[in-house]
Amino acid sequence: xxxxxxVRERLLARIRDxxxxxxxxxxxxLAETFGVSRTTVRQALxxxxxxxxxxxVRGRGTFVSRGxxxxxxxxxxxxxxxxxxxxEPGSRLLTxxxxxxxxxxxxxxxxxxxxxxxxxxxxxxxxxxPMCFERVDLPAAPFPRLLDQxxxxxxxQLLAGRYRTVLxxxxxxxxATTLNRRHADLLGVPLRSPALYVRRRGIDARGRxxxxxxxxxxxxxxxxxxxxxx
Amino acid sequence: xxxxxxVRERLLARIRDxxxxxxxxxxxxLAETFGVSRTTVRQALxxxxxxxxxxxVRGRGTFVSRGxxxxxxxxxxxxxxxxxxxxEPGSRLLTxxxxxxxxxxxxxxxxxxxxxxxxxxxxxxxxxxPMCFERVDLPAAPFPRLLDQxxxxxxxQLLAGRYRTVLxxxxxxxxATTLNRRHADLLGVPLRSPALYVRRRGIDARGRxxxxxxxxxxxxxxxxxxxxxx
DNA sequence: AAGTGGTCTAGACCACCCT
DNA sequence: GGGTGGTCTAGACCACTTT
Numbered sequence: 001x002x003x004x005x006x007v008r009e010r011l012l013a014r015i016r017d018x019x020x021x022x023x024x025x026x027x028x029x030l031a032e033t034f035g036v037s038r039t040t041v042r043q044a045l046x047x048x049x050x051x052x053x054x055x056x057v058r059g060r061g062t063f064v065s066r067g068x069x070x071x072x073x074x075x076x077x078x079x080x081x082x083x084x085x086x087x088e089p090g091s092r093l094l095t096x097x098x099x100x101x102x103x104x105x106x107x108x109x110x111x112x113x114x115x116x117x118x119x120x121x122x123x124x125x126x127x128x129x130p131m132c133f134e135r136v137d138l139p140a141a142p143f144p145r146l147l148d149q150x151x152x153x154x155x156x157q158l159l160a161g162r163y164r165t166v167l168x169x170x171x172x173x174x175x176a177t178t179l180n181r182r183h184a185d186l187l188g189v190p191l192r193s194p195a196l197y198v199r200r201r202g203i204d205a206r207g208r209x210x211x212x213x214x215x216x217x218x219x220x221x222x223x224x225x226x227x228x229x230x
Numbered sequence: 231x232x233x234x235x236x237v238r239e240r241l242l243a244r245i246r247d248x249x250x251x252x253x254x255x256x257x258x259x260l261a262e263t264f265g266v267s268r269t270t271v272r273q274a275l276x277x278x279x280x281x282x283x284x285x286x287v288r289g290r291g292t293f294v295s296r297g298x299x300x301x302x303x304x305x306x307x308x309x310x311x312x313x314x315x316x317x318e319p320g321s322r323l324l325t326x327x328x329x330x331x332x333x334x335x336x337x338x339x340x341x342x343x344x345x346x347x348x349x350x351x352x353x354x355x356x357x358x359x360p361m362c363f364e365r366v367d368l369p370a371a372p373f374p375r376l377l378d379q380x381x382x383x384x385x386x387q388l389l390a391g392r393y394r395t396v397l398x399x400x401x402x403x404x405x406a407t408t409l410n411r412r413h414a415d416l417l418g419v420p421l422r423s424p425a426l427y428v429r430r431r432g433i434d435a436r437g438r439x440x441x442x443x444x445x446x447x448x449x450x451x452x453x454x455x456x457x458x459x460x
Numbered sequence: 461a462a463g464t465g466g467t468c469t470a471g472a473c474c475a476c477c478c479t
Numbered sequence: 480g481g482g483t484g485g486t487c488t489a490g491a492c493c494a495c496t497t498t
Contacts, residue, residue, distance in 0.1 A: 003487070026464060037488045042465090052399065058465050059496035169282055175453035176406035176424040194406040194424050205285055223405035226456075228305045233468070256483060267469045272484090288484050289477035 007034050007044040015053060015064055024054065024062040077156040078134075082126050090125035091152040094186075098140060098147065108201060109139050110209045116140035120151060123186055124215075130187045131222060134215040142210075159210065168205040174198050174224060179216065187218050194219040237264050237274040245283060245294055254284065254292040305400055305432075307386040308364075312356050320355035321382040324416075328370060328377065338431060339369050340439045346370035350381060353416055354445075360417045361452060364445040372440075385441075395440055400432045404454060409446065417448050424449040 007030075014024070024030070027045070031038040045062060048054045056062040082089035099119050106113040117137050124132040136155065138146070143163050150158070159165045178192040187195070196217040202210045237260075244254070254260070257275070261268040275292060278284045286292040312319035329349050336343040347367050354362040366385065368376070373393050380388070389395045408422040417425070426447040432440045 002485090028464090037490095039489090040487060043486085045465095052401075055398070056465060057496085058494070059463080061464060168285065170458050172456050172458055173453050174404060174426075174456070176426045176447075176449035178408060178422070178424045192408070192422065194408045196404075196406045205287065217406075219406035223403050226402050226404070228400050228402055232466090258483090267471095269470090270468060273467085275484095286484060287477085288475070289482080291483060 003036050004040050004043040004047075007036060007041060008047055010034060011044055011048060012053075015048070018064045020064055022064045024064070026061060077154045078124050078132065079154040079157070082131070085126070087126035087131075088128070089154075090128060092123040092125065093120070093151050094123060095119065095121035096147050096151055099137075101137075101139075105137055105212065108209070108212045109137065111139050111141075118143065118146050120155075122151070126221070129221075130218070132215050132217045133183055133186050134213055136211055136213045138211045139209070142208075155211075165204050165210055167202045167210060170200050170202045172198060172200045176219075177216070183216055187216070189218060189220070196222060196224070233266050234270050234273040234277075237266060237271060238277055240264060241274055241278060242283075245278070248294045250294055252294045254294070256291060305397060307384050308354050308362065309384040309387075312361070315356075317356035317361075318358070319384075320358060322353040322355065323350070323381050324353060325349065325351035326377050326381055329367075331367075331369075335367055335442065338439070338442045339367065341369050341371075348373065348376050350385075352381070356451070359451075360448070362445050362447045363413055363416050364443055366441055366443045368441045369439070372438075389440065395434050397432045397440060398434055400430050402428060402430045404428050406449075407446070413446055417446070419448060419450070426452060426454070 011024075011030075018024075025033070027038050027041050030041045034041065045054065045056070049056060052065055054062055055065055076084070079089040097119055099117050100114045101109065101111055101117045103113045105117065106115060109117065111117070116139075118140050120134075120136045120138075122134050122136070123130055124134060140146070142165065143159070146158075149162065156167060159167070175197050177195055177197045179187065179189065179195050181191055183195070184191045184193055187193075196215075196219055198213075198215045198217065200211075200213045200215070202213070204210050241254075241260075248254075255263070257268050257271050260271045264271065275284065275286070279286060282295055284292055285295050306314070309319040327349055329347050330344045331339065331341055331347045333343045335347065336345060339347065341347070346369075348370050350364075350366045350368075352364050352366070353360055354364060370376070372395060373389070376388075379392065386397060389397070405427050407425055407427045409417065409419065409425050411421055413425070414421045414423055417423075426445075426449060428443075428445045428447065430441075430443045430445070432443070434440050
């Protein structure tokens with residue numbers, strides 16, 4: 001087990017029993033308590049600060065943040081996201097086909113026009129009810145036989161497991177829209193209901209574009225929580 | 231000058247002249263070149279990795295990312311935000327009054343029910359056209375004579391300049407909605423047009439709640455861009 | 461003056477990738 | 480086996496806050 005992650009876990013356990021603005025023991029003391037160097041303690045503290053769970057003030061100390069665990073803008077799959085909300089994720093595959101990339105899609109995926117891509121359409125469910133309609137395009141070359149796999153589970157997990165491709169970061173654009181007949185029916189809401197429209201370009205550790213996804217989230221059941229800094 | 235920031239600057243200059251997937255010198259070499267320890271080099275590299283400018287692969291090296299500088303989710307004012315889009319920010323003050331905090335607002339602002347708060351309503355403009363309708367509540371105590379100030383400019387700048395209160399981070403919740411008669415008229419769009427609805431709680435460096443803002447952005451003219459990691 | 465977090469060092473070993 | 484990034488150590492000094 002990596003030490004700073006272990007320290008992080010033990011700090012998390014402490015923080016859970018503390019109240020907002022309570023002060024944590026000082027770093028040198030934590031280092032002694034956990035039997036690690038101060039550097040390692042600081043590495044663990046830093047990750048908690050980045051998530052907004054604690055904050056530090058020079059010359060005063062490190063304190064528990066107000067507010068609760070609001071997950072920062074990290075890259076999570078729909079499945080993880082739903083589980084974090086205590087909802088059971090599901091999926092209904094609507095379309096799965098091989099296509100030739102249109103020029104604009106090719107540019108987005110950084111491949112050549114006409115190169116083969118996989119196009120998926122899925123209805124994402126939470127506790128069995130529609131939450132999100134998503135269309136995903138992926139370059140076909142890195143993912144042989146993708147369409148033969150089980151595409152109703154987590155796509156990210158499939159890419160990581162079978163194709164050793166892990167998404168490292170994503171460019172995301174979030175806007176609002178109202179739903180047309182087809183999308184409203186799929187999501188089980190009235191025509192012209194509001195929805196969050198998210199366009200995402202997923203990038204792997206080497207900087208290759210792995211997916212371009214467009215999702216429509218029911219506005220009455222979903223919102224983005226984020227903590228922004230400085 | 232803090233060393234790791236200086237190293238960061240010098241690395242940035244190098245990266246600008248490199249192409250995607252070019253490899254950077256190895257960390258031990260950079261340390262020697264810049265006359266600092268490897269730890270300090272790593273601190274500089276880390277900040278560039280977090281911004282997506284470079285990526286590292288264990289056992290291979292550190293490389294320049296594809297894609298350009300995509301600003302992460304940082305805390306910007308409306309004014310900064312508009313200027314980044316080459317739009318001239320403006321403001322029309324609709325309401326500015328002192329109120330007593332309702333219980334729910336008091337809880338959000340972490341003050342006592344009945345404590346005085348300032349309530350502002352502003353129409354935010356971009357190149358003179360409505361972009362966003364915002365309602366802001368602030369605790370009155372830390373901001374004496376706030377209502378006598380010029381409230382049509384940047385609120386963040388006013389808080390920083392006159393009251394020495396700098397927002398350190400904010401909890402934000404983004405959802406979608408459709409506009410009612412009043413809000414549609416204010417924003418100059420048809421009834422029931424889609425809009426982004428943002429609720430934000432701004433926190434200062436000491437963890438005190440400074441503002442609670444609810445904003446409605448025209449969906450046809452505004453979206454959130456963000457880069458998410460890991 | 462004492463205590464806190466912020467920065468930095470020099471060196472060590474580990475985990476992983478390549479040839 | 481040699482080279483890379485990842486983790487960790489023990490110690491030092493600095494900048495800031497509080498007493």
